[in-house]
Amino acid sequence: MNLLPTISSEWLKFRSVRSTLYTLVVTVFLCVGIGALGCFAERQQWPSEHLPEHLAFDAVRTSLFGFFFAEIAIGVIGVLIMSSEYSSGSIRMTLAATPRRLSVLISKAGVLFVATLVVGEACAFISFFIGQAILHPVTPSDTLASAGALRAVFLAGMSLALLALLALGFAAMLRHTAGAITVYVSIQLVLLLIVSALPSSWNVHIFKFLPEVLTQSMRAAHSNGVQFTSFSPWISTLVLAAYAIASLIGGGWLLLRRDA
Amino acid sequence: MQRTGRQRDLGAESCRREDLRDFGVVIEARGLVKRYGTTTAVDDLTFSVRAGIVTGFLGPNGSGKSTAMRMMIGLDHPDAGSVTIDGRAYGEITWPLHEVGALLEAKALHPGRSARNHLRALAASNRIARSRVEEVIELVGLASVANKRAGGYSLGMGQRLGIAAALLGDPEVLLFDEPVNGLDPEGIQWVRELLRSLAKQGRTVFVSSHLMSEMALTADHVIVIGRGRLLEDADMGEMIARAGSSVSVRSPDATSLAAALTRSGATVRRQADGALVVTELDAATIGEVAAREHLVLHELAPQRASLEEAFMALTKEHVEFGHST
Numbered sequence: 001m002n003l004l005p006t007i008s009s010e011w012l013k014f015r016s017v018r019s020t021l022y023t024l025v026v027t028v029f030l031c032v033g034i035g036a037l038g039c040f041a042e043r044q045q046w047p048s049e050h051l052p053e054h055l056a057f058d059a060v061r062t063s064l065f066g067f068f069f070a071e072i073a074i075g076v077i078g079v080l081i082m083s084s085e086y087s088s089g090s091i092r093m094t095l096a097a098t099p100r101r102l103s104v105l106i107s108k109a110g111v112l113f114v115a116t117l118v119v120g121e122a123c124a125f126i127s128f129f130i131g132q133a134i135l136h137p138v139t140p141s142d143t144l145a146s147a148g149a150l151r152a153v154f155l156a157g158m159s160l161a162l163l164a165l166l167a168l169g170f171a172a173m174l175r176h177t178a179g180a181i182t183v184y185v186s187i188q189l190v191l192l193l194i195v196s197a198l199p200s201s202w203n204v205h206i207f208k209f210l211p212e213v214l215t216q217s218m219r220a221a222h223s224n225g226v227q228f229t230s231f232s233p234w235i236s237t238l239v240l241a242a243y244a245i246a247s248l249i250g251g252g253w254l255l256l257r258r259d260a
Numbered sequence: 261m262q263r264t265g266r267q268r269d270l271g272a273e274s275c276r277r278e279d280l281r282d283f284g285v286v287i288e289a290r291g292l293v294k295r296y297g298t299t300t301a302v303d304d305l306t307f308s309v310r311a312g313i314v315t316g317f318l319g320p321n322g323s324g325k326s327t328a329m330r331m332m333i334g335l336d337h338p339d340a341g342s343v344t345i346d347g348r349a350y351g352e353i354t355w356p357l358h359e360v361g362a363l364l365e366a367k368a369l370h371p372g373r374s375a376r377n378h379l380r381a382l383a384a385s386n387r388i389a390r391s392r393v394e395e396v397i398e399l400v401g402l403a404s405v406a407n408k409r410a411g412g413y414s415l416g417m418g419q420r421l422g423i424a425a426a427l428l429g430d431p432e433v434l435l436f437d438e439p440v441n442g443l444d445p446e447g448i449q450w451v452r453e454l455l456r457s458l459a460k461q462g463r464t465v466f467v468s469s470h471l472m473s474e475m476a477l478t479a480d481h482v483i484v485i486g487r488g489r490l491l492e493d494a495d496m497g498e499m500i501a502r503a504g505s506s507v508s509v510r511s512p513d514a515t516s517l518a519a520a521l522t523r524s525g526a527t528v529r530r531q532a533d534g535a536l537v538v539t540e541l542d543a544a545t546i547g548e549v550a551a552r553e554h555l556v557l558h559e560l561a562p563q564r565a566s567l568e569e570a571f572m573a574l575t576k577e578h579v580e581f582g583h584s585t
Contacts, residue, residue, distance in 0.1 A: 012377065
């Protein structure tokens with residue numbers, strides 16, 4: 001099975017639609033801008049905060065605050081590269097040209113993963129450096145050599161790429177832009193609210209499985225300040241990757257079974 | 261490569277090769293069935309399509325033409341039966357655009373992508389050279405708008421782009437679903453000539469339409485379906501003969517002419533506007549009769565309308581209202 005032609009075709013499709021490129025640029029600005037704002041706010045509060053807050057403080061995670069918003073934008077891209085094929089009807093031409101349907105999904109996933117990983121790492125490193133520069137004289141700040149810092153910055157970028165794949169799988173299953181985005185946002189945000197409303201004796205066991213908690217754990221340099229009981233950063237990465245793969249398997253299975 | 265294979269088959273039956281352009285059966289549908297819930301869109305459809313001629317696929321809107329064509333290229337899974345192209349299911353072809361080109365619906369592409377990029381992506385997926393993209397853009401007359409976003413294209417431009425995509429891999433088999441939809445008269449003329457020339461090159465051309473009059477001008481063979489069932493599978497000439505063509509005649513001496521024609525064996529019907537509708541005699545014979553009787557003719561026009569009527573009669577019980585195509 002030669003995937004190269006399909007991958008080059010999908011890459012051409014990915015970069016030939018301006019809305020995708022705009023969304024990626026917006027993602028970077030959103031991420032870096034909101035991260036910077038978060039660091040300014042922290043710098044202002046720092047003198048009035050007390051020891052517990054200071055102990056929980058994570059300069060790396062603070063500078064990556066913008067990822068919370070970038071996660072939504074990256075999910076929209078993951079959804080759109082699949083759902084726009086259905087809304088425009090071009091899926092038929094795509095599958096007529098490549099009847100081995102899994103090749104199409106695998107190629108889309110590959111192109112999306114690489115592109116969003118590059119953008120995600122750009123977001124992470126830029127946010128980190130700008131954030132530390134803002135924090136530096138007032139609060140403790142980190143360099144990439146600080147304990148856990150490089151890991152947190154790298155995994156933050158990785159979290160966007162994995163979430164994009166998760167969203168792609170949703171779109172392959174649901175085939176509608178609005179439906180897939182709704183499911184994605186619900187899982188990212190609404191689920192967090194619902195689980196928070198559960199009795200705390202239950203939700204401590206559930207929280208760590210939520211994508212939003214997984215990504216928080218991934219971008220933390222140390223676990224002191226993480227809001228919820230969570231898996232370690234690497235385990236969180238594996239769990240999120242498992243979600244993305246499961247979502248893609250579901251999408252691939254339906255893609256094979258259904259009429260186009 | 262496909263053509264040589266077919267020519268070899270041809271050698272075996274060359275003794276009855278009257279029509280040099282007929283290269284034998286390429287597409288074969290056997291017992292195709294497709295159901296959507298309780299409705300049966302395609303109902304036990306069996307037919308074959310030969311190379312070297314234009315085969316029309318005719319039926320009212322909602323009769324299952326598009327569904328059948330989607331099954332031909334593996335987009336829809338049949339509930340029963342099978343379709344093969346050159347003996348293989350479409351899904352077994354490694355780089356299908358080189359062998360089968362399909363126009364399924366106009367403007368089936370991302371509105372934010374240009375025609376050129378759309379075609380380049382398709383070309384890349386089947387290892388087709390970029391230079392071929394420029395050739396087909398030129399061929400369908402989209403060169404001036406090829407870099408514009410497809411969202412702004414008219415239906416006619418979308419149709420031309422779809423035809424460009426079908427021709428991209430220079431395939432031996434072409435499937436066109438309602439290719440003249442949305443085209444202006446000049447575009448319609450262009451499509452007709454394109455279909456005929458593709459068939460003349462020995463390719464297999466399968467084209468759907470809901471207009472018998474359109475098919476009468478392009479197709480050599482017609483397959484008629486209604487409510488998913490096969491109603492007719494015949495050569496165009498045979499269809500025309502069976503429909504019984506009529507000739508519209510105008511003359512200042514209409515009454516005498518009508519009498520003379522009736523004596524010669526024609527059935528003559530006089531219309532309100534004075535024109536005579538003559539059946540069972542062809543235009544040439546009517547002219548000869550008029551000359552013999554020294555009668556002046558103002559009009560002598562063979563009518564194809566009766567073919568359309570024959571088609572309507574054939575499909576009348578099979579028209580699905582509230583169509584979806």
